[in-house]
Amino acid sequence: MSPDDLLAALDPEQRAVATALRGPVCVLAGAGTGKTRALTHRIAYGIRTGVYRPDHVLAVTFTARAAGEMRTRLRTLGAGGVQARTFHAAALRQLSYFWPKVVGGAPPRIAEAKAQLVAEAARRVGLPSDRTGVRDLAAEVEWAKVSLVVPDEYALAAAAVDRVVPGGHDASAVARLMTAYEQVKDERGVIDFEDVLLLLAAMLAERADVGDQVRGQYRHFVVDEYQDVSPLQQYLLDQWLGGRRELCVVGDPSQTIYSFAGATPHHLLSFTRVHPEAQVVRLVRDYRSTPQVVELANRVIVAGATERGGSAPLELRAQRPDGPQVRWAAYADDEAEAAGVAAAAARLVADGVPAREIAVLYRTNAQSEAFEEALSAAGVPYQVRGGERFFARRDVREAIVYLRGGARAADVDVPLPEAARDLLRNAGWTDQAPATRGAARERWEALTALARLADEVDARVRDEGRTATVADLVTELDERAAAQHAPAVDGVTLASLHAAKGLEWDAVFLTGLSEGLLPTALAETPDAIAEERRLLYVGVTRAREHLQLSYARSRLPGGRPNRRASRFLEGLWPGSSPRAAARRQDAEEDPRTTLTTAVLLRWREQRAAELGVAPGRVLATHVLHAVAQRRPGTRAELAQVPGIGAQTLARLGDDIVAAVLDATGAPARPGPR
Numbered sequence: 064m065s066p067d068d069l070l071a072a073l074d075p076e077q078r079a080v081a082t083a084l085r086g087p088v089c090v091l092a093g094a095g096t097g098k099t100r101a102l103t104h105r106i107a108y109g110i111r112t113g114v115y116r117p118d119h120v121l122a123v124t125f126t127a128r129a130a131g132e133m134r135t136r137l138r139t140l141g142a143g144g145v146q147a148r149t150f151h152a153a154a155l156r157q158l159s160y161f162w163p164k165v166v167g168g169a170p171p172r173i174a175e176a177k178a179q180l181v182a183e184a185a186r187r188v189g190l191p192s193d194r195t196g197v198r199d200l201a202a203e204v205e206w207a208k209v210s211l212v213v214p215d216e217y218a219l220a221a222a223a224v225d226r227v228v229p230g231g232h233d234a235s236a237v238a239r240l241m242t243a244y245e246q247v248k249d250e251r252g253v254i255d256f257e258d259v260l261l262l263l264a265a266m267l268a269e270r271a272d273v274g275d276q277v278r279g280q281y282r283h284f285v286v287d288e289y290q291d292v293s294p295l296q297q298y299l300l301d302q303w304l305g306g307r308r309e310l311c312v313v314g315d316p317s318q319t320i321y322s323f324a325g326a327t328p329h330h331l332l333s334f335t336r337v338h339p340e341a342q343v344v345r346l347v348r349d350y351r352s353t354p355q356v357v358e359l360a361n362r363v364i365v366a367g368a369t370e371r372g373g374s375a376p377l378e379l380r381a382q383r384p385d386g387p388q389v390r391w392a393a394y395a396d397d398e399a400e401a402a403g404v405a406a407a408a409a410r411l412v413a414d415g416v417p418a419r420e421i422a423v424l425y426r427t428n429a430q431s432e433a434f435e436e437a438l439s440a441a442g443v444p445y446q447v448r449g450g451e452r453f454f455a456r457r458d459v460r461e462a463i464v465y466l467r468g469g470a471r472a473a474d475v476d477v478p479l480p481e482a483a484r485d486l487l488r489n490a491g492w493t494d495q496a497p498a499t500r501g502a503a504r505e506r507w508e509a510l511t512a513l514a515r516l517a518d519e520v521d522a523r524v525r526d527e528g529r530t531a532t533v534a535d536l537v538t539e540l541d542e543r544a545a546a547q548h549a550p551a552v553d554g555v556t557l558a559s560l561h562a563a564k565g566l567e568w569d570a571v572f573l574t575g576l577s578e579g580l581l582p583t584a585l586a587e588t589p590d591a592i593a594e595e596r597r598l599l600y601v602g603v604t605r606a607r608e609h610l611q612l613s614y615a616r617s618r619l620p621g622g623r624p625n626r627r628a629s630r631f632l633e634g635l636w637p638g639s640s641p642r643a644a645a646r647r648q649d650a651e652e653d654p655r656t657t658l659t660t661a662v663l664l665r666w667r668e669q670r671a672a673e674l675g676v677a678p679g680r681v682l683a684t685h686v687l688h689a690v691a692q693r694r695p696g697t698r699a700e701l702a703q704v705p706g707i708g709a710q711t712l713a714r715l716g717d718d719i720v721a722a723v724l725d726a727t728g729a730p731a732r733p734g735p736r
Contacts, residue, residue, distance in 0.1 A: 171254045444504065
């Protein structure tokens with residue numbers, strides 16, 4: 064692509080980013096506005112016009128997936144020599160290179176997790192070392208380190224930001240734990256991920272020769288998701304720059320959702336004060352979502368700014384055609400919500416929406432279990448984001464071994480998609496999905512993701528004017544494995560709102576939107592409540608076309624409906640407030656339906672216990688509620704209930720009718736069997 068071709072592919076604001084080749088530059092980019100497109104075209108344009116050399120550019124982002132996507136786009140634009148890495152990946156590479164020269168010997172081993180080290184430190188200072196307590200203390204140690212807070216200053220720093228000390232401990236006890244933690248690491252000869260940044264920054268600051276070498280290599284910096292930069296990351300960035308101005312930052316204060324981990328929008332919000340000469344570009348044209356989704360997103364975030372009297376956030380302007388209306392749903396209980404969402408997801412899949420383009424998002428990981436059960440009962444494949452890493456799976460590692468071996472002997476005349484599938488069959492892959500769920504289906508989904516990746520590599524290489532080989536696929540897999548950039552698995556994604564950041568889907572279900580869940584009951588300060596609202600905003604902006612927001616009025620089936628919808632939904636729920644809608648639904652609900660539901664739920668629990676299966680596998684919750692509403696008195700009437708198939712009728716028909724009659728107190732009615 065020529066320089067003019069690169070600019071022609073951009074809208075006016077994106078073009079302003081691409082042509083602002085000299086820093087400092089601040090890009091305020093709303094969700095879905097094409098910031099990655101603008102950044103990659105900026106880098107490619109700088110290279111095409113001779114302003115940049117590819118090896119002089121370092122693009123830094125926050126997730127391995129985002130870095131991998133950026134590298135792929137840069138390579139497509141002819142800028143394959145640019146380094147695009149996470150902060151930790153870039154720092155680790157430099158630290159590993161300089162350690163033998165500066166310190167001598169091999170660099171220390173990085174501890175894979177803090178838990179064991181923190182547990183030992185906790186025992187030494189007399190703090191509880193149970194699993195939950197250690198997890199919370201480990202998170203606090205991490206927050207202190209990325210915030211550049213040393214033990215002696217911990218109490219003052221925590222108080223200054225109204226930070227709740229974990230476990231109800233005294234701040235001085237946590238400070239002693241931090242000191243003990245560093246001692247444990249030293250004794251075991253390991254460092255943690257925060258140390259990678261700290262040690263490299265110290266080398267750059269204290270060793271002029273090291274600083275000069277790195278700054279001679281990297282002369283132009285791009286930092287994505289700048290609203291999530293921690294003080295430690297900013298300190299390292301300052302050392303990389305060494306006082307130079309060649310910096311382009313991109314971010315959106317409305318998407319700051321990691322302050323609990325030390326991220327702060329301060330650096331983005333104060334960028335123009337630190338760099339008064341900075342060019343500022345605002346990206347507000349939303350190419351991701353329909354006008355219906357964009358309107359809701361704007362209302363969510365503007366309401367928060369109005370409540371707090373803060374500065375006006377970026378208001379998105381939809382660029383896509385109209386789509387379906389946003390859907391709203393209040394369910395009786397958590398189980399009903401999960402079943403309703405699973406049924407809606409199944410309808411979307413039946414209508415042609417790929418399962419991998421559907422996501423169910425929630426506030427905490429503990430909420431995933433109900434949705435896993437409901438999707439499984441509905442026959443909808445799913446994947447839980449945040450589970451086992453794709454490239455750590457044994458079946459994936461074995462498949463890559465087969466592909467690597469086949470790369471040396473593959474017939475170059477056989478198209479890559481066909482050759483890859485032949486090799487994957489040796490690893491146990493089949494053309495058809497297994498009928499069973501569980502591990503067998505998960506294995507098939509993972510290997511199928513490799514097969515689809517072969518298709519993507521083949522198309523990209525053919526666009527470059529050559530024939531793709533298995534070796535090209537292996538190279539792609541090696542790069543992705545190094546960056547933990549997993550290919551998409553064909554299943555509905557279950558993820559927390561935090562884990563969904565940076566992702567997007569055709570259809571999104573935002574669930575559990577009740578007080579105590581969102582905002583979480585732990586959010587007690589105005590700043591914490593504001594961040595919970597930003598979480599909802601991030602969730603809304605993940606949806607391209609279909610969006611449903613829901614909550615459950617009770618935790619358990621038959622329980623007291625004492626939940627109320629999230630305060631963030633007030634004024635947004637169509638027709639009336641969600642609380643008024645819930646009261647109206649409660650008033651209209653037939654008490655006979657409520658009683659029948661309770662009886663059927665008890666019957667289902669007993670049958671599930673007898674069979675040793677989950678209740679949803681006996682009878683799906685949405686079908687159970689449909690039965691309760693119709694209260695069939697015969698098998699013939701039961702057969703008319705949506706969701707009751709021939710097999711269910713044959714296995715459970717008599718029992719279901721008996722339970723209904725027991726609930727209504729009606730005598731058995733004769734009818735055709």
